[in-house]
Amino acid sequence: MSTTTTPEVRTRRSAPSYQGFIARHAATTPTYAAVLILLVLLAGAETFLPGNFLSPGNLSALLLDNAYLLVLAVGMTFVILTAGIDLSVGSVMAFTGVLGAQLLAQGTPAVVAVPAMLLAGGAIGLLIGVLVQYFHVQPFIASLGGLFLARGLAFVVSLQSIKVEEPTVLWLQQTRIRLDGWYITPTGIIALLAVAFAALVLHLTRFGRTVYAIGGNEGSARLMGLAVARTKVTAYVISGLCGGLAGLLLTAYSGAGYPRNGIGTELDAIAAVVIGGTLLTGGRGYVLGSLVGVLVFGTIKTIISFMGAEQSWMQIIIGGLLLLFIVVQRAIVARSERQR
Amino acid sequence: MTGILRHRLFWPSAALVLLIVVNSVARPKFLTTTMRDGQLYGALVDVLRGSAPLMLVALGMTIVIATRGIDLSVGAIMAVSGAVALTIIDGSGDPENVGTVLVAVLVAVLVALVLGVWNGFLVSVLGIQPIIATLVLMLAGRGVALLITGGFITTVNSAPFAYIASGYLTLLPFAFFVSVAAIVAIALVERRTALGVLTEAVGVNPEASRLAGVRRRGIVWGAYVVSGVLAGLAGVIYASNIKAADANAAGLFIELYAILAVVLGGTSLNGGKFSIAGTVIGVLIIQTLESTILFLGVPSAESPVFFAFVVVAVVVIQSPRVRGALRSLTASRRRDVAEPTTAEVAP
């Protein structure tokens, strides 16, 4: 078609070498590190703790006890990948939990109450997203507004704990699908489904790739003609929905809605996501990493209670682990900057 | 000068005045201050006293935010310093001794200083994002406080210690004088020396400041140390007020209220120009609002709903979108003065 000669391009084809492999997979390194830490923790606990730590029952309980946190971490991953943050999730979980419990206590059928919980969570996420996207409020501050709102609303719904007697909700927790000492509850299945669904969305849809593009360089994403505004708002809505879903799981788990639930849980969720290898600067990370992060979190918690140590160690150890990961991430980033 | 005041602090001041007016109309007692034994009592005095811990924390937060940072660990530092002070007094065997209390307070503040040094190290030396760096201590700090108190809520009966929060120095509460002293000290150090302007330079453009020879590391590090020390003092006042060290409740959410106060005072979270006076007004707005909510008979647990609306209203008003809309509104009315005068933000 064209007769013009173009000078032959002398771009080296990066041969599939060891270096190329490392370059391609640099983004997954922190996640593998998290897997390694998890394995070391599990092996260490099995070796040094009295009794049988790696029993099917124990490991099954890990998922059961942390299902709500896993769901929160899934939502948080979306937001952090866009280089945002959502401080509201712990409070949203408390609010939707107590809202659901109240609705159920008033005789509202579960088919209405459960969607209402999700909607309430999604609405707070939407509010945060709109503030971030359309009013250029920093995610930190916008979600702080969400935190205040949700926490206050939780107390508006009820100042006390509300017991849940609705059989469907309790079924989510009490049903044990067993296999050889292993078991899983519907809450655990829901949490795992959330992970799988999120992983598919992030990897295989244009929406998911736009999330990564925004985290990589938001200005570029906009100039590339991607739907930045819609995607960012949606990320916060997803986080809010996950907050609502976590509210359901926690209500099922504890058999009650309590407005003081989840104080500081947003920090646990952020810690789990970071430990799972997602960079807080956005654009790099995996939702499966967040699953690993939550498991690390849960394992440490279990180890502490196994040792009979005080739970205050939990906060210190998670803080320390968070520090370790942050410093390592910082070193990786600094190194890649030097190489450029 | 008046032009400057109007520009930067007009809206925060107007909000505070409005709140006070609404309160005075709704409950005439609000403005009533009674004198008993040479000591003033009343709702306004309560606001001044009750605001002390938030005031201290918010002052430190202002400096940290000016450097483009943020300190999420202030609440945890409060818990630690309260725990340290009470544990020392509790273990001394002589809680009524003024010397013991002084030592306890001093050690508590020193520990807070060390925690501030730690935060500053992570941010200024290792170059970790401030939100993340201080998140570490925010998480771990309460654990440390719990370990210090052995997992219990330590309570003491110590008149000298209780004096810090509830005592009076002539007319007004002692805690009020502590916050005034902190405001004056910070304002003097920032504005009478070059620290303020160097801090702003670092906050606005870190790389330009580095090339201009500004000791960025020292300035940023110092900001976290100041924040830590002030949070330590706030922790002592909080503990003195409830006469106990409650590692879980002390300073809970205070980092959020402090950030809100700073933003209300007109300091941008993007760092740079900061206003001590603005932060003071911001704190008073929050404290007055809190008092109003209590007066309205709303359970204090529900008050976050109100603050959520405040946060949303403030950030929406400050957002470029709304500002632009407002500007074009006024511009179309008075097109001849549309040109902004560049002198209006002068110090």
Added chain:
Amino acid sequence: MPADTEVPPVVQMRGITIRFPGVLALDHVDLTLRPGEVHSLMGENGAGKSTLIKALTGVYPVDGGTITVTGTDRTFASTADAQAAGISTVYQEVNLCPNLSVGENVMLGHEPRRRGVIDWRATHTEAARHLEALHLDIDTRSPLSRHSIAVQQLVAISRAMVLDSKVLILDEPTSSLDRDEVDQLFGVVRDLRDRGVAILFVSHFLDQVYEISDRITVLRNGALVGEHAVADLPRDALVTKMIGRELHDLESLSRTAHRAVDRSGEPLLSARGIGRRGVLEPADLDVYPGEVVGLAGLLGSGRTELVRLLYGADRADVGHVSVRGERARMTSPRHAIDRRMAFSSEDRRGEGIVADLTVAENIVLGIQAQRGWARPIRRSERDAVVAEYIQALGVRPANPDAIVGNLSGGNQQKVLLARWLATAPELLVLDEPTRGIDVGAKADIQHKVSELSAQGLSVIFISSELEEVLRLAQRIAVLRDRRKIGELDSGQVDLDGLVDYLANAGKGSAA
């Protein structure tokens, strides 16, 4: 090969007007782009080039005028709108996502899907096809950040081709490319032109504009000066149109190059074998008291890198620096400042001014940083220093309390110069101090430099404009490809000689 004017234009902008608060950024500007033509948009900084581009790409809404694309009137609310209409842009600071793979960057938002989910295999195949169309053979699965800016730019162009663009806007695409990379880019551009794409090219490099363009539109101060076929517009006429002054105004600027410099004594600054891996090969440089040393070289030649190493803005990993014969450790700007050096960066906004602070605060920042925070400069002293430099350098507005971010580029540069002069340096390093500022400010700064050097100040002067270097510097160090290739006495070389040396020295026969 200027295209036939009978070909219907693909884009017609008429009477485009854009207002910013207090500024008329574009005043009834027309622009016509025809298929199969490379059209250059020329103008000094502030002429309105980027505003016009942003109007065409939907970043800014227009306040007046019409945009017609292939015969239909369009209003673009976003970049996505403009892209849908076939208008794509490649920016200087490559707007892609460094965290994603090359293939994904090419295809993002247009990935082939199967049963609702992205088909990654097809995505990479198609990306490779588009890249190969530009003769670019790279692994589409490698992360974008592993590639050079030149390759990233070609990736961005490939992306534009995925969108099947009728119009491709290249905004300063060559400013960080070396000559070979420019050739590669131009090959691609010609290729696209011959396929009927309309190309809008923006560059500061006149040679490149004349090499690639068919037609030139000139803007000045937000207004249209004219549209010309390249053949009808000689270079001096173009420059005259761009700056609105005759060339000899520029020529009459002071010339200090012939002033004799005493090099018998000890050099003020002496660098031996200073370098940094991947940044600059080890180089030597001496600067004597009262001397202006020019650094000549293209962008990316290592000229900025060299002065950053001398100043301690970046750390050298080999070599050493002596100041007045004494070995000096230069690992931080403070070390350099303590030895009476001053460095004004080429990145005025990013590394120079502190935008939110006032003129006065910016001017005294250097002095204050030296004194430390505990010893504030007294108000009266400050006012005196500030007033002195505002007057001496002609800063406009002459208001010490004006916010620096609101000043024009030239005045910001003067404020920076004032900041450094106020610290009374013995060696002043100026990296591109006159880039993108108006001619008046440029002349002011050049005068000041020659005046100060006559009084004994040593200066290292970097500029892309070789005439300027020749005029000011007594000695010129020439750099190419991250290597110092030699030194010239500016009394013995003219512009052609310098260009020839810069391009050819060390290659083949030249020494």
